[in-house]
Amino acid sequence: MTMIEPADFPIAGIPAPVLALVILVSAISFFSYIMFRRIDLLRKLMPDHRFSDIWERIKLAVIYGFGQYRQPRYLGAGILHILLFAGFIILSLRSLTLIGQGFFSQFHLPFLTGSPGLFYDILKDYTGLIVLGVCIIAIIRRAVFHPARYAHPGAEGHQNEAYIILGLVAALMVTDMIFDGSSLKGAAVSGKSCMFPAASLAAFFMPAPGSSTLNFIHIASYWAHILVFFSLLNYLPISKHFHVITAIPNVFFANLNRGIIKPVRWGVEDWMELEEIGVSRFQGFTWKHVLDFYSCADCGRCTDNCPANAVGRHLSPKMISIKARDYAYKYYPIFGSPPDPGETRFIGDIITENEIWACTTCGACEQECPIFIEYIDKIVDMRRYLLDQGRLPLSLQKPMQQIKKKGNAYGGSKGKRSAWAKEIEGVEIRELKPGDHADLLFFVDSCGSFDPRIQEISKSFARILSKTSSDFGILGQDETDSGNEIRRLGEEGLFEQVSGKNIKAFKARGFKEITAFDPHAFNVIRNDYPERFPIIHSSQLLARFLRDGKLTLSGDYLNNRVVTYHDPCYLGRHNGIYDEPRYVLSKIPGIELREMVCSFSRSFCCSGGGILLWYENEEEKERMGERRVRMAQEVGSQVIVTACPFCLINLEDAIKTTGNEGKIEVIDIVELIDRSML
Amino acid sequence: MNIVVCIKWTPDTSEADLTLESGGKDIKKDDLDFDVNDWDRFAIEEAVQIKEKMGGSVSVITVAPDDAEEMLRESLARGADQAFHLWDDAFEGSDGYAVASILAKFIRDRPYDLILTGTLADDDGGGQVGGMLAAMLNIPSSTLVSKIQIQGTTINFNRELEGGLGEAIEMDLPALVSVATGLNEPRFVSIRAVRKVSSVEIPMLDLGEIGIDESKVGYDGSRIQIEKVYLPPEGEGAEIIKGNPEEAAARLAEILREKGGIG
Numbered sequence: 017m018t019m020i021e022p023a024d025f026p027i028a029g030i031p032a033p034v035l036a037l038v039i040l041v042s043a044i045s046f047f048s049y050i051m052f053r054r055i056d057l058l059r060k061l062m063p064d065h066r067f068s069d070i071w072e073r074i075k076l077a078v079i080y081g082f083g084q085y086r087q088p089r090y091l092g093a094g095i096l097h098i099l100l101f102a103g104f105i106i107l108s109l110r111s112l113t114l115i116g117q118g119f120f121s122q123f124h125l126p127f128l129t130g131s132p133g134l135f136y137d138i139l140k141d142y143t144g145l146i147v148l149g150v151c152i153i154a155i156i157r158r159a160v161f162h163p164a165r166y167a168h169p170g171a172e173g174h175q176n177e178a179y180i181i182l183g184l185v186a187a188l189m190v191t192d193m194i195f196d197g198s199s200l201k202g203a204a205v206s207g208k209s210c211m212f213p214a215a216s217l218a219a220f221f222m223p224a225p226g227s228s229t230l231n232f233i234h235i236a237s238y239w240a241h242i243l244v245f246f247s248l249l250n251y252l253p254i255s256k257h258f259h260v261i262t263a264i265p266n267v268f269f270a271n272l273n274r275g276i277i278k279p280v281r282w283g284v285e286d287w288m289e290l291e292e293i294g295v296s297r298f299q300g301f302t303w304k305h306v307l308d309f310y311s312c313a314d315c316g317r318c319t320d321n322c323p324a325n326a327v328g329r330h331l332s333p334k335m336i337s338i339k340a341r342d343y344a345y346k347y348y349p350i351f352g353s354p355p356d357p358g359e360t361r362f363i364g365d366i367i368t369e370n371e372i373w374a375c376t377t378c379g380a381c382e383q384e385c386p387i388f389i390e391y392i393d394k395i396v397d398m399r400r401y402l403l404d405q406g407r408l409p410l411s412l413q414k415p416m417q418q419i420k421k422k423g424n425a426y427g428g429s430k431g432k433r434s435a436w437a438k439e440i441e442g443v444e445i446r447e448l449k450p451g452d453h454a455d456l457l458f459f460v461d462s463c464g465s466f467d468p469r470i471q472e473i474s475k476s477f478a479r480i481l482s483k484t485s486s487d488f489g490i491l492g493q494d495e496t497d498s499g500n501e502i503r504r505l506g507e508e509g510l511f512e513q514v515s516g517k518n519i520k521a522f523k524a525r526g527f528k529e530i531t532a533f534d535p536h537a538f539n540v541i542r543n544d545y546p547e548r549f550p551i552i553h554s555s556q557l558l559a560r561f562l563r564d565g566k567l568t569l570s571g572d573y574l575n576n577r578v579v580t581y582h583d584p585c586y587l588g589r590h591n592g593i594y595d596e597p598r599y600v601l602s603k604i605p606g607i608e609l610r611e612m613v614c615s616f617s618r619s620f621c622c623s624g625g626g627i628l629l630w631y632e633n634e635e636e637k638e639r640m641g642e643r644r645v646r647m648a649q650e651v652g653s654q655v656i657v658t659a660c661p662f663c664l665i666n667l668e669d670a671i672k673t674t675g676n677e678g679k680i681e682v683i684d685i686v687e688l689i690d691r692s693m694l
Numbered sequence: 695m696n697i698v699v700c701i702k703w704t705p706d707t708s709e710a711d712l713t714l715e716s717g718g719k720d721i722k723k724d725d726l727d728f729d730v731n732d733w734d735r736f737a738i739e740e741a742v743q744i745k746e747k748m749g750g751s752v753s754v755i756t757v758a759p760d761d762a763e764e765m766l767r768e769s770l771a772r773g774a775d776q777a778f779h780l781w782d783d784a785f786e787g788s789d790g791y792a793v794a795s796i797l798a799k800f801i802r803d804r805p806y807d808l809i810l811t812g813t814l815a816d817d818d819g820g821g822q823v824g825g826m827l828a829a830m831l832n833i834p835s836s837t838l839v840s841k842i843q844i845q846g847t848t849i850n851f852n853r854e855l856e857g858g859l860g861e862a863i864e865m866d867l868p869a870l871v872s873v874a875t876g877l878n879e880p881r882f883v884s885i886r887a888v889r890k891v892s893s894v895e896i897p898m899l900d901l902g903e904i905g906i907d908e909s910k911v912g913y914d915g916s917r918i919q920i921e922k923v924y925l926p927p928e929g930e931g932a933e934i935i936k937g938n939p940e941e942a943a944a945r946l947a948e949i950l951r952e953k954g955g956i957g
Contacts, residue, residue: 411884427709
């Protein structure tokens with residue numbers, strides 16, 4: 017005999033298809049309304065440009081969305097997530113089939129009949145078992161091992177949501193197993209346990225075929241499955257598991273241009289005339305930024321990699337997302353009118369000023385997020401508002417004021433900008449006047465012009481350019497601070513001034529490329545300046561010289577010492593330059609290069625460049641540089657090579673404060689090549 | 695509450711190589727960058743904060759050459775309502791007394807409840823204008839003021855004295871107080887904030903418009919004559935303290951004690 021199928025079995029006198037229809041319509045209506053409310057909020061927010069390069073976006077969605085490419089950066093959790101995600105995709109077809117079976121007893125999706133249908137049934141049976149296993153592991157992992165990155169310091173947690181969702185997913189698997197198991201038992205077929213292990217496992221516990229209990233179990237497990245499925249669907253958009261729905265769109269709408277800060281407001285030319293600038297209220301965020309908040313799954317990878325968080329600054333990227341999402345859900349509720357916020361300010365109370373200024377814009381959080389949630393633009397937008405209100409940390413006011421007055425944070429006069437260039441024995445440096453031409457325009461920036469330590473890199477670079485017979489020159493008096501940190505600290509007006517001056521100076525001279533050894537200058541000219549100029553970083557130029565055979569190196573200076581390379585944030589993460597510096601190092605005969613655990617795109621920020629050098633933070637328990645020096649020590653490094661003058665300064669300080677003076681040397685790659693040239 | 699803030703345009707000498715004018719009575723200022731006297735920034739901020747709390751208006755006044763308009767504009771961006779630029783070539787060479795005379799003449803017939811200045815100027819450190827201006831206007835005054843509270847027609851404030859000693863003072867308004875640095879956190883003035891006040895007119899008043907006699911200003915009106923300005927003697931070279939942190943700290947403490955840096 018065959019089992020009675022759910023579609024043929026009335027419940028309390030109501031025909032099953034009617035019941036199925038009622039559940040389907042009410043669940044979908046409810047879900048649609050929730051989604052409408054969530055999307056309605058997005059429509060009330062600031063504009064954002066996220067529809068360019070559709071092909072590029074599709075690729076992102078395929079690789080990082082469906083392909084889950086960033087998940088294995090955390091191997092264990094990543095594999096679990098990939099299994100869950102794959103299960104979700106496979107079992108979604110099963111769910112559709114089961115919904116259909118509430119209406120027609122032999123319902124199958126049109127392409128899942130015959131052999132493909134059998135294949136699918138086997139696949140989904142295995143998948144269900146795997147997903148159930150993953151749920152159990154995930155629950156144990158959270159409940160017993162408490163991974164640190166799931167903590168919610170300083171705000172309400174959402175741990176219970178994780179258990180609810182894992183419980184619902186597990187229930188979905190179990191009800192399906194029971195439903196299939198009862199079918200299997202009812203059909204009294206044997207010998208299929210290797211094809212349907214999950215169903216066979218459930219069947220093992222079932223009463224004898226033909227019994228009314230078996231029928232009851234069959235029907236009950238079906239309706240339980242349907243109810244759990246729709247509960248889960250409706251729970252997603254009201255919990256942190258909204259990411260199940262929003263993650264792939266969020267990846268699709270990701271920021272395609274790293275290293276660039278968003279304009280003050282998309283589509284507004286004369287932003288200075290706006291009533292308010294930046295994010296002062298929640299509605300100041302763009303729709304994509306709030307889609308980010310919706311999409312955060314609280315996994316904590318961002319915070320786990322945040323250098324500011326690591327040294328004790330009160331910044332946790334994850335908590336920014338969580339607090340903002342909580343705020344959105346509270347003040348844009350699904351039902352009813354929003355509560356009165358009273359005196360609560362979004363900036364200041366929900367997101368504190370300390371959090372906003374603690375960020376170095378290193379980009380480690382964004383690099384790590386599996387679904388491309390952005391933080392730098394949001395932080396910069398919040399800073400823009402604070403700065404517009406005059407609220408810039410005291411330690412940053414003086415250097416910012418100096419840039420406004422003198423074009424550099426060091427307070428040096430314009431006339432002295434090229435003084436360093438006159439002190440190099442045997443090297444003549446041309447100061448390019450308007451109308452002059454050179455192949456290479458060496459953009460020294462303020463640090464290379466005025467900081468006595470960084471002037472040494474300027475001199476080394478000039479010696480290398482001279483040695484390679486390069487036709488190069490500098491801007492001298494006409495150079496102004498590049499403005500990378502000015503923009504990132506939210507002073508857009510000053511950024512427009514300094515970039516405008518530099519662009520004017522560039523256009524008045526002829527050159528093939530600009531070159532800079534400071535990745536911050538390199539980044540801002542390459543990415544943020546409103547006009548494009550060809551620019552090459554010193555490490556790329558050195559690589560070119562070596563490839564072209566213009567430089568020959570000796571290992572004498574390194575003298576067999578163990579070397580490690582520190583990736584500067586604005587060279588690596590923001591501009592993807594990892595290989596060239598390593599290629600340059602590999603050309604030093606006999607070099608022993610050991611990578612730190614945090615290297616390449618996981619490099620650990622040394623605490624920021626530009627005028628962040630002046631920033632004082634009272635919360636930190638240690639300097640980021642000190643932490644970085646310890647990482648270098650772990651691999652037994654005697655020389656830390658970097659390719660950024662601010663990394664150099666911060667790490668040299670850290671060498672002293674960690675008692676490593678004389679034991680570890682910090683050197684810029686330009687200086688190292690200068691000293692290793694034959 | 696009408697608040698008047700008197701501010702000074704001072705050269706930034708911190709990173710500059712100073713040289714003397716040929717007469718030896720001043721430093722060469724042509725290549726120096728000028729900005730608002732740092733002490734005065736705190737005075738402006740305090741005035742704006744009082745206004746934000748109690749209402750009223752803030753006027754900023756300076757006796758300084760043309761370039762100083764930048765500083766006045768920045769003061770408007772900080773929240774001042776009006777700015778007055780007092781200058782005449784005849785003002786060149788005015789000492790503290792002459793400057794106080796000009797300010798007194800201008801302020802006397804205007805409505806004011808409170809006058810704020812910085813206690814000292816970054817350049818000559820004279821510390822004279824505030825006190826003399828108050829005397830000329832016949833109102834009470836005090837220096838190194840912090841924690842200002844206005845209650846009705848009186849002003850209460852603190853003065854921090856040597857060795858952590860404090861003084862709490864009450865005075866009747868109108869009054870003049872010269873503020874200490876650090877009594878507030880002056881706001882940052884962004885490029886946009888300055889642009890917002892770019893169309894506010896800043897009247898420039900000369901000798902005649904202020905109505906002051908030429909004999910009371912400039913070199914003639916000054917009571918101080920500078921004999922000579924001289925540069926600091928060349929230093930003897932720094933001492934680099936060697937040794938482990940404990941030894942280095944001990945040696946540093948010893949030096950500070952010797953030189954009278956610590957008690």
